[in-house]
Amino acid sequence: xxxxxxxxxxxxxxxxxxxxxxxxxxxxDGMGPSAPxxxxxxxxxxxPIAKEGAPDSGPGDAEDKxxxxxxxxxxxxxxxxxxxxxxxxxxxxxxxxAFVALATFQFIGVIAYGALWLLLPPGSTEKAPGLESxxxxxxxDQSKPKRRIDWGMLLALIALGVGLLWIMQNTGLGISSxxxxxxxxxxxxxxxxxxxxxxxxxxxxxxxxxGRAWLAPFVARGGWPALVRVIVGLGLVGAxxxxxxxxxxQISHLPEVMAMTMLALTGLAIVLAPWLHRSRSALNQARAExxxxxxxxxxxxxxxxxxxxxxxxxxxxxxxPKAVQQLARRQERELRNWLxxxxxxxxxxxxxxxxxxxxxxxxxxxxxxxxxxxDCDTSDPIQALVRAARExxxxxxxxxxxxxxxxxxxxxxxxxxVFVRDRGNGFDADAVAEDRxxxxxxxxxxxxxxxxxxxxxxxxxxxxxxxxxxxx
Amino acid sequence: MNETSEQLGALETANQPSSQSANxxxxxxxxxxxxxxxxxxxxxxxxxxxxxxxxxxxxxxxxAVAVVLRTQPDVVLLDVHLPGGGGVEVxxxxxxxxxxxxxxxxxxxxxxxDVIGVIRAGARGYVxxxxxxxxxxxxxxxxxxxxxxxxxxxxxxxxxxxxxxxDLATVDEDLDRLSQREREVLRLIARGYAYKExxxxxxxxIKTVETHVSSVLRKLQLSNRHQLTRWATDRRLV
Numbered sequence: 001x002x003x004x005x006x007x008x009x010x011x012x013x014x015x016x017x018x019x020x021x022x023x024x025x026x027x028x029d030g031m032g033p034s035a036p037x038x039x040x041x042x043x044x045x046x047x048p049i050a051k052e053g054a055p056d057s058g059p060g061d062a063e064d065k066x067x068x069x070x071x072x073x074x075x076x077x078x079x080x081x082x083x084x085x086x087x088x089x090x091x092x093x094x095x096x097x098a099f100v101a102l103a104t105f106q107f108i109g110v111i112a113y114g115a116l117w118l119l120l121p122p123g124s125t126e127k128a129p130g131l132e133s134x135x136x137x138x139x140x141d142q143s144k145p146k147r148r149i150d151w152g153m154l155l156a157l158i159a160l161g162v163g164l165l166w167i168m169q170n171t172g173l174g175i176s177s178x179x180x181x182x183x184x185x186x187x188x189x190x191x192x193x194x195x196x197x198x199x200x201x202x203x204x205x206x207x208x209x210x211g212r213a214w215l216a217p218f219v220a221r222g223g224w225p226a227l228v229r230v231i232v233g234l235g236l237v238g239a240x241x242x243x244x245x246x247x248x249x250q251i252s253h254l255p256e257v258m259a260m261t262m263l264a265l266t267g268l269a270i271v272l273a274p275w276l277h278r279s280r281s282a283l284n285q286a287r288a289e290x291x292x293x294x295x296x297x298x299x300x301x302x303x304x305x306x307x308x309x310x311x312x313x314x315x316x317x318x319x320x321p322k323a324v325q326q327l328a329r330r331q332e333r334e335l336r337n338w339l340x341x342x343x344x345x346x347x348x349x350x351x352x353x354x355x356x357x358x359x360x361x362x363x364x365x366x367x368x369x370x371x372x373x374x375d376c377d378t379s380d381p382i383q384a385l386v387r388a389a390r391e392x393x394x395x396x397x398x399x400x401x402x403x404x405x406x407x408x409x410x411x412x413x414x415x416x417x418v419f420v421r422d423r424g425n426g427f428d429a430d431a432v433a434e435d436r437x438x439x440x441x442x443x444x445x446x447x448x449x450x451x452x453x454x455x456x457x458x459x460x461x462x463x464x465x466x467x468x469x470x471x472x
Numbered sequence: 473m474n475e476t477s478e479q480l481g482a483l484e485t486a487n488q489p490s491s492q493s494a495n496x497x498x499x500x501x502x503x504x505x506x507x508x509x510x511x512x513x514x515x516x517x518x519x520x521x522x523x524x525x526x527x528x529x530x531x532x533x534x535x536a537v538a539v540v541l542r543t544q545p546d547v548v549l550l551d552v553h554l555p556g557g558g559g560v561e562v563x564x565x566x567x568x569x570x571x572x573x574x575x576x577x578x579x580x581x582x583x584x585x586d587v588i589g590v591i592r593a594g595a596r597g598y599v600x601x602x603x604x605x606x607x608x609x610x611x612x613x614x615x616x617x618x619x620x621x622x623x624x625x626x627x628x629x630x631x632x633x634x635x636x637x638x639d640l641a642t643v644d645e646d647l648d649r650l651s652q653r654e655r656e657v658l659r660l661i662a663r664g665y666a667y668k669e670x671x672x673x674x675x676x677x678i679k680t681v682e683t684h685v686s687s688v689l690r691k692l693q694l695s696n697r698h699q700l701t702r703w704a705t706d707r708r709l710v
Contacts, residue, residue: 131583139508139553140560140586340583371628371662406624406664410631419663465663 070120080116103164110187130339133295182240182247189236234265306334326365333358349382349416350375353409356390360405364397367404374411376472384450385418385470391442392420392466400424400464415471423463443468501616502545504528506536506562507578508554512601516549519605524612532556537565540573546616550595552579552586560593567594576615578603584629592693597621619682620689627662630692631655650688657684 069087070079081099085092102109134140238261310331317323350372357368376382389407396405402424409418439456443466447454452470503524505513508531517526528543530536533556540548540562548566550559559577566573577595579586587598596615599608600623611621622630634650650658653674660670667685671678 130581131585134553134558134581138555138557140558336580336582340581340586369624369664371624373628373631373662404664408624408628408659408663410659410662421664423664 070117080113080120083120084116100164182243184240185236185243186240189233189238189240234262234269238262238265302338306338307331322365326362329365329367330358330362333361347378348375349378349386349409349411352378352383352386353389353407353418356386357393357407360390360393360397364394366397366402368393368397368407369404370407370409372409372411376411376416379472381450381452381470382416382472384446385416385452385468388443388446388454388468389418389420389466391446392468395439395443395466396420396422396424396464400426402463411472413472415469418468419465420468421463421465426458426460426462426464428458428460500525501547501612502527502543503547503549503612504530504536504540504543504545505549506530506540506554506559507549507551508532509551512551516608520609520612523609533558533561533565536562540566541569544570544573546574547612548573548575549578549612550575550590552577552581552590559590559595563590563593563595574615574618576611576621578608582625587626587629588633588692591626591689594693596689598626599623600625614682618686620685622658622661622685622688624662624664627658630688631658631662634691650691654684654688657681658688661685 069083081095082092084090085095088095099109099113102112131140238258241261242258310327314324314327317327353370353372357370360366361368378386389409393405393407396402400422402422404423406421407418408421409416443456444454447468447470450470452468454469455467456464457467458464501524503520503526505516505526506529507513507516510531513529513531517529520526527545528539530539533554536548536550536554548562550562552559554562559575559579563575566575575595577587577590577598578601579590579598580601581587582600591598596618597611597620599611599621603611603623614621630650634655656674657670660673661667665673667678667681671681674681
């Protein structure tokens with residue numbers, strides 16, 4: 001460990017020019033910057049995925065159903081179907097078709113979809129604490145790759161919707177044509193206005209408003225497009241009223257009625273807007289507070305359990321540099337895992353190798369650099385492979401004198417390969433006595449017993465590489 | 473660490489046997505260090521200051537862009553986590569004005585999103601902050617000369633990202649595939665081989681190894697498969 005290495009472990013070494021972390025709105029729902037936007041049109045661009053509920057986890061693991069949320073990944077409209085499909089464990093297409101089918105019965109599907117869009121919370125993406133905190137503080141890139149709207153798909157969707165409506169209206173299944181246009185206008189208007197209530201949007205607006213919070217409702221709400229949206233939305237609702245009135249035969253009163261409607265709506269909006277805004281921001285603030293407090297408590301607990309203990313042990317063993325280095329290295333590894341990587345829970349090859357490498361590091365004080373490509377569940381042969389790999393690491397740490405051990409594991413469709421390499425002394429493989437149990441018994445024979453192979457390449461002064469291969 | 477530096481020294485010799493004497497006289501590469509931890513900047517400067525010329529420092533994205541555009545160093549050592557939008561933002565803004573500027577990303581984070589993200593933004597290499605001084609100097613030299621620097625971990629990420637698990641129907645361009653040779657080179661790097669050792673193992677020249685790695689870097693940056701980013705985020709679901 002050089003002096004520079006420790007600097008990144010210092011929690012607060014920012015110098016004076018460092019901008020204070022902006023506890024922005026991103027804290028609100030505990031979402032990172034790359035939180036999926038919800039109104040995603042056909043998501044061709046990369047969007048992160050809600051952590052719970054892998055897209056391809058079938059109905060098999062239904063016991064821990066993810067909460068029903070809106071999921072932007074792969075969403076066509078608001079991600080409602082995707083979220084529901086995940087929650088119910090049904091195939092996505094079934095849910096989508098169900099909604100479309102329901103839409104043909106007096107638009108129940110459409111209304112249900114709209115309601116769920118408003119009511120379901122957006123799915124949150126959980127990240128390692130280090131990444132999340134770096135995101136919050138604006139230390140990481142906040143922009144997502146540009147989403148390319150798939151116009152073809154959008155057109156197809158619109159054509160499908162219009163076609164369905166047409167059929168319904170023509171077959172008499174739909175709403176009477178007298179009501180149809182008013183209802184359609186009112187729905188479109190309401191949708192446009194309510195669209196503003198999408199919490200995802202609000203979050204961005206607040207970010208755009210910067211510090212001028214009081215201006216936010218006017219300025220930052222997505223700028224002109226949002227304003228236009230509200231006006232057009234209200235206008236459509238007004239038009240709907242107007243048409244209904246007009247259809248009652250009182251066409252002569254139309255201008256007055258329109259004007260009155262507009263006035264009433266405007267008045268209502270002016271009266272309600274501040275109150276709505278206040279209550280909503282209070283709610284968000286409370287939620288953000290709680291998330292922040294939880295995160296702080298977690299962090300404190302973790303620091304106490306790990307870093308503080310290690311520091312105490314280091315002080316006690318200050319006169320033994322090797323022990324101090326070992327402790328520091330272990331603490332670094334542990335902290336790094338917690339901050340930047342997810343802990344490995346399951347019994348997989350990667351988890352087993354990581355554990356083995358950590359053990360060797362701790363026992364021998366030689367850093368082990370582990371890189372894995374792919375992963376698989378452990379089985380008897382895999383466990384044998386891991387034990388053999390561990391033995392190879394121990395040998396390298398004990399005998400080679402190298403200052404680092406590289407371990408590389410690659411999982412293929414039908415086999416697993418592990419390479420353990422050091423740049424140490426090396427040895428003459430032919431000159432190794434038959435009775436050297438380490439290599440022969442614990443590596444070569446063990447692999448052979450499980451139908452695998454072990455090849456050892458070494459030459460004096462050239463380091464050693466052990467290659468282990470086994471069928472999955 | 474001595475062994476490593478010896479190997480790297482040997483690599484230099486093998487790489488440019490004729491220009492070695494010229495190298496000794498040639499002006500040292502100019503470097504700007506961008507990191508929000510003052511202590512880290514000081515440490516790096518002390519470590520590499522003898523071999524390269526540190527012409528500027530910056531602690532946040534905006535200053536970094538200004539300093540880099542003004543000094544136009546050979547290489548920018550760039551922290552991935554940086555106030556003002558992170559290293560990615562710096563690369564984007566600088567490349568708008570000066571697309572030739574070379575960046576070497578340097579971070580404590582090993583997270584795949586960060587690694588792939590900054591490489592796709594245009595960095596020519598990625599090393600972790602635990603790298604030794606001599607290795608860092610070599611990485612700077614390599615980036616300055618227009619090559620790519622892949623750590624074993626980055627090579628592993630790339631192999632994973634380009635592995636067969638990706639839907640084959642979407643793989644329609646050469647950009648979305650690694651050639652057999654590129655894959656072999658990456659596997660050796662992931663196994664901890666230095667470029668020189670890779671060259672020896674595959675019976676090719678170091679220049680060829682560098683060409684392969686640069687070509688992989690280009691594919692990584694240009695391939696517009698969104699699976700690349702997606703892979704980085706959901707690989708934890710494996």
